[in-house]
Amino acid sequence: TLARVYVSRKVPPQGLDILRKSAQVQMELWDSDDPVPRRELLKKVKGCDGLLCVLTEKIDSELLDAAGPNLKVVSTMSVGFDHLSLDQLKKRGIRVGYTPEVLTDAVAELTVALLLATSRRLIEATHEAKTGGWGTWRTLWLCGYELANSTVGILGLGRIGVAIAERLKPFKVKKLIYTDVVPRPELAEAIQAEFVSMDELARQSDFLAVCCALTPDTQGICNKNLFSKMKNTAIFVNTSRGGVVNQEDLYEALSSGQIAGAGLDVTTPEPLPNNHPLFTLKNCVILPHIASASYTTRNAMSALAANNLLAGLRGEPMPKELQL
Numbered sequence: 630t631l632a633r634v635y636v637s638r639k640v641p642p643q644g645l646d647i648l649r650k651s652a653q654v655q656m657e658l659w660d661s662d663d664p665v666p667r668r669e670l671l672k673k674v675k676g677c678d679g680l681l682c683v684l685t686e687k688i689d690s691e692l693l694d695a696a697g698p699n700l701k702v703v704s705t706m707s708v709g710f711d712h713l714s715l716d717q718l719k720k721r722g723i724r725v726g727y728t729p730e731v732l733t734d735a736v737a738e739l740t741v742a743l744l745l746a747t748s749r750r751l752i753e754a755t756h757e758a759k760t761g762g763w764g765t766w767r768t769l770w771l772c773g774y775e776l777a778n779s780t781v782g783i784l785g786l787g788r789i790g791v792a793i794a795e796r797l798k799p800f801k802v803k804k805l806i807y808t809d810v811v812p813r814p815e816l817a818e819a820i821q822a823e824f825v826s827m828d829e830l831a832r833q834s835d836f837l838a839v840c841c842a843l844t845p846d847t848q849g850i851c852n853k854n855l856f857s858k859m860k861n862t863a864i865f866v867n868t869s870r871g872g873v874v875n876q877e878d879l880y881e882a883l884s885s886g887q888i889a890g891a892g893l894d895v896t897t898p899e900p901l902p903n904n905h906p907l908f909t910l911k912n913c914v915i916l917p918h919i920a921s922a923s924y925t926t927r928n929a930m931s932a933l934a935a936n937n938l939l940a941g942l943r944g945e946p947m948p949k950e951l952q953l
């Protein structure tokens with residue numbers, strides 16, 4: 630008998646093709662670029678064996694109750710899993726697929742781009758060039774900070790943190806440091822990064838990149854306490870999850886000159902309302918959560934999510950399964 634699956638977004642074609650060609654499943658699709666309304670989702674998951682979702686869907690006990698006892702697999706097209714209630718999924722014996730590794734290169738590239746856009750003030754600069762601020766060449770106008778001879782700090786050293794560090798090294802970074810709940814010598818060795826405390830990370834970093842997962846332990850850890858120890862010349866970048874940052878504290882640090890600039894690909898909430906105070910700051914570059922947004926990567930994520938779903942439904946090991 631066919632497994633019933635619901636796909637809660639028009640994911641890129643590679644994944645949809647895999648599901649359409651599978652003789653194993655009967656797929657229903659929310660055929661839109663925008664999120665499925667919650668009420669519709671709760672209705673559609675009823676009786677499903679599998680669910681393929683994206684990060685805008687909260688997979689909590691309400692949803693799992695609505696789905697009912699047939700649900701065996703939840704496959705998310707994301708590396709982040711803070712939208713999933715892992716304890717609820719575990720309790721019900723539902724297996725979870727996600728999409729690590731395939732997006733590491735794209736996220737690392739975007740993080741470097743965002744870091745440089747922030748440190749060299751690119752968004753401000755194009756705005757000035759276009760809107761009449763470019764009166765003449767001036768000696769200190771639009772000056773920023775160099776990676777050469779700098780110390781780069783990584784908060785949360787995983788695959789993505791390593792990939793960012795590898796890309797920054799050729800910019801003649803002098804020193805790489807990182808912090809995490811425990812030292813990660815096998816990852817740190819490849820990039821010759823030194824393990825330091827959170828305090829030292831704040832104190833020493835000229836560039837601080839947040840690369841950790843959002844969990845109850847990392848919620849709001851980038852706060853007043855951290856920013857107050859950072860250099861006035863430091864650049865802060867976050868391509869993980871907005872919840873890791875206390876945004877009021879960040880606003881205060883940026884507007885008071887406590888730190889020099891911030892580049893954010895993720896915020897709380899998303900989208901960030903366009904009247905949000907952070908949008909008034911020239912030294913804050915805000916992107917609409919696009920770190921993994923290359924055609925190659927989004928298709929690879931879609932295909933991996935589809936293959937995770939199919940393997941899970943067959944009761945086989947998934948290509949990338951989250952251990953609950």
Ligand code: GLV
Nearest residue numbers: 706707708709921
């Ligand atoms: C994107 O943020 C992801 O988690 O894949």
Ligand code: GLV
Nearest residue numbers: 765766767768769
């Ligand atoms: C800059 O354009 C220079 O010529 O120094």
